[in-house]
Amino acid sequence: MAKSEPTPRERMVFSAAQLIRREGVTATGVRDVVAHARAPRGSVQHYFPDGKQQLVAEAVEWAGHYAGGRIPRVLAGMAAPTPGKLFAAMVRQWIEEYRRDGFAAGCPLAATTVDWVEGNPAIRPSLARALAAWRDPVVAALVELGVPRRKATGVATLMISTLEGAIVLARVEQDLEPLYAAVRELGPHLDTYVAVRE
Amino acid sequence: MAKSEPTPRERMVFSAAQLIRREGVTATGVRDVVAHARAPRGSVQHYFPDGKQQLVAEAVEWAGHYAGGRIPRVLAGMAAPTPGKLFAAMVRQWIEEYRRDGFAAGCPLAATTVDWVEGNPAIRPSLARALAAWRDPVVAALVELGVPRRKATGVATLMISTLEGAIVLARVEQDLEPLYAAVRELGPHLDTYVAVRE
Numbered sequence: 565m566a567k568s569e570p571t572p573r574e575r576m577v578f579s580a581a582q583l584i585r586r587e588g589v590t591a592t593g594v595r596d597v598v599a600h601a602r603a604p605r606g607s608v609q610h611y612f613p614d615g616k617q618q619l620v621a622e623a624v625e626w627a628g629h630y631a632g633g634r635i636p637r638v639l640a641g642m643a644a645p646t647p648g649k650l651f652a653a654m655v656r657q658w659i660e661e662y663r664r665d666g667f668a669a670g671c672p673l674a675a676t677t678v679d680w681v682e683g684n685p686a687i688r689p690s691l692a693r694a695l696a697a698w699r700d701p702v703v704a705a706l707v708e709l710g711v712p713r714r715k716a717t718g719v720a721t722l723m724i725s726t727l728e729g730a731i732v733l734a735r736v737e738q739d740l741e742p743l744y745a746a747v748r749e750l751g752p753h754l755d756t757y758v759a760v761r762e
Numbered sequence: 763m764a765k766s767e768p769t770p771r772e773r774m775v776f777s778a779a780q781l782i783r784r785e786g787v788t789a790t791g792v793r794d795v796v797a798h799a800r801a802p803r804g805s806v807q808h809y810f811p812d813g814k815q816q817l818v819a820e821a822v823e824w825a826g827h828y829a830g831g832r833i834p835r836v837l838a839g840m841a842a843p844t845p846g847k848l849f850a851a852m853v854r855q856w857i858e859e860y861r862r863d864g865f866a867a868g869c870p871l872a873a874t875t876v877d878w879v880e881g882n883p884a885i886r887p888s889l890a891r892a893l894a895a896w897r898d899p900v901v902a903a904l905v906e907l908g909v910p911r912r913k914a915t916g917v918a919t920l921m922i923s924t925l926e927g928a929i930v931l932a933r934v935e936q937d938l939e940p941l942y943a944a945v946r947e948l949g950p951h952l953d954t955y956v957a958v959r960e
Contacts, residue, residue, distance in 0.1 A: 588877035590788035668880050674930045678873045679786035681933045682866050691934045718943040725927030725940055726948075732872045732926050733919060735879045736889045742923055745916040750924075753951040 573611040575601040580623035585669035589620055589679040620676060621690035627672045628694025635701035639708070647709055647758065648751035650702075651723050655747050658731055659740055667735045673698075674728050699724055710758040719757055726750055771809045773799040778821035783867035787818055787877040818874060819888035825870045826892025833899035837906070845907055845956065846949035848900075849921050853945050856929055857938055865933045871896075872926050897922055908956040917955055924948055 570578065579601035583592040594608050594616050612618040638653045639645050661669070673694050680687045702720040707713055726746050733742035768776065777798035781790040792806050792814050810816040836851045837843050859867070871892050878885045900918040905911055924944050931940035 586880045588786055588788055590786055591877065591881065670876055673934065674872070674927075675876045677930050677933050678868055678876045679789065682784045683789065688934075688936065695931065695934050715947075718939075718947050721928075721931060721940050721943040722924065722947040725931050725944055726920065726924045727927065728930050729872075729923030729926030729928075730919075732875050733893065733923050735875050736871065736886075736893050738886065741916075742919050745919040746923055749913075749916050749920040750948075750951075753948075753954075756951075 572601065572603045572607055576603050576607065576611065576619065577622045577626050579603075580619045581627050581672045582669065584620065584623060584672045584675050589676050592620075594619065617684070617686060620680070621687060624672055624676045624687075624694045625690050625697065628697035631698040632701040635705050639705050645705075645709060647706055647711060647719065647723075647754035650705055650709070651727075651754055652747045652751055654702075654723065655727055655730065655743050658727070658734070659743050662734060662740060662743075667738050670731050670735055671728055674732065695724075706757070712757070712759055715757055719754065723750075723754070770799065770801045770805050774801050774805065774809065774817065775820045775824050777801075778817045779825050779870045780867065782818065782821060782870045782873050787874050790814075790818075792817065815882070815884060818878070819885060822870055822874045822885075822892045823888050823895065826895035829896040830899040833903050837903050843903075843907060845904055845909060845917065845952035848903055848907070849925075849952055850945045850949055852900075852921065853925055853928065853941050856925070856932070857941050860932060860938060860941075865936050868929050868933055869926055872930065893922075904955070910955070910957055913955055917952065921948075921952070 576597055580592065580597045583596055583600060597603075597619060598605065598608060608615065608619070612622070634657070635650070635654075639650060642649055642653070673691065676687060677691055681691060699717075699720050702723060703716045706716040706719055711719055730742040730746040734740060774795055778790065778795045781794055781798060795801075795817060796803065796806060806813065806817070810820070832855070833848070833852075837848060840847055840851070871889065874885060875889055879889060897915075897918050900921060901914045904914040904917055909917055928940040928944040932938060
């Protein structure tokens with residue numbers, strides 16, 4: 565099936581996520597999104613009647629589904645997957661981006677949380693859905709890899725917390741080491757959760 | 763020695779950090795800081811000739827030194843300190859704040875990074891100094907507790923990354939569980955770095 569061109573609406577959600585990743589939510593204006601997406605002027609009112617609030621909400625949820633959607637594909641591409649290798653692959657995507665593009669952009673979930681979770685509580689359901697859309701496939705993958713079900717949610721939360729923080733520290737230092745440290749120091753521990761299977 | 767009253771200058775740096783923690787850097791105005799600190803109107807130009815840039819830089823460095831300054835005190839107050847217990851104490855401060863005040867505020871280092879590290883690169887040296895002021899005492903504490911020196915920086919980086927991310931996730935979910943998961947799932951692993959001493 566041929567991959568269809570993204571619609572102007574899809575381009576705007578993607579552009580919002582990209583701008584939020586770089587400058588935060590507060591600094592990202594609706595006009596910047598329209599320009600970045602090369603969308604027609606009236607398209608915000610047309611596609612996002614609630615304006616910036618709706619655009620940010622959809623951008624953060626899109627990002628959560630994007631991150632979560634990668635998990636089963638990453639797992640399927642591994643010869644001998646383990647929790648530590650899954651975590652390394654999650655971190656590696658950021659290492660590759662930072663090697664390629666520099667440290668320009670962080671995670672839109674963290675960016676939106678920092679700027680808006682307190683001052684704009686209407687965003688909270690979208691933040692929570694974005695996190696769930698990312699974490700649920702990690703939990704499912706961990707269970708598939710042999711992590712006991714009662715442990716899997718906490719371990720997935722730890723993995724995502726560590727990655728989120730390492731992204732911030734890498735940008736602070738303009739250096740990949742916090743991401744490498746996460747893989748090196750946390751990865752082997754994650755493999756200890758795998759129950760010995762008969 | 764009697765603890766002296768904070769000066770207007772100190773109050774403004776503290777107020778800047780508190781406002782950044784809640785709303786991010788972009789949304790924090792110099793006027794808001796003056797009002798929060800109950801400082802005289804002309805005091806920004808007087809104390810911070812470079813304006814918001816200088817105020818944010820000092821706020822984030824103050825926060826790094828505050829976090830780092832707690833580490834030796836926390837360690838000194840423990841009967842049988844271990845790396846895992848040190849990490850638990852670092853996380854516990856956030857759990858206690860969130861229990862007391864709700865999830866209103868995050869870490870000013872993360873907030874400033876997300877909003878400014880790309881668009882305002884002049885802030886980077888202050889971000890890096892803030893992180894160093896926090897991490898260096900953690901590294902020293904880990905070495906004191908028996909973590910091999912060659913491992914200590916990476917482990918301290920992991921601890922701070924995980925805490926930073928767990929703060930974000932706790933605010934997303936308006937729930938303490940990401941902080942509890944960090945302590946429960948990472949803490950015991952941290953203790954495995956302690957070399958057996960003769």
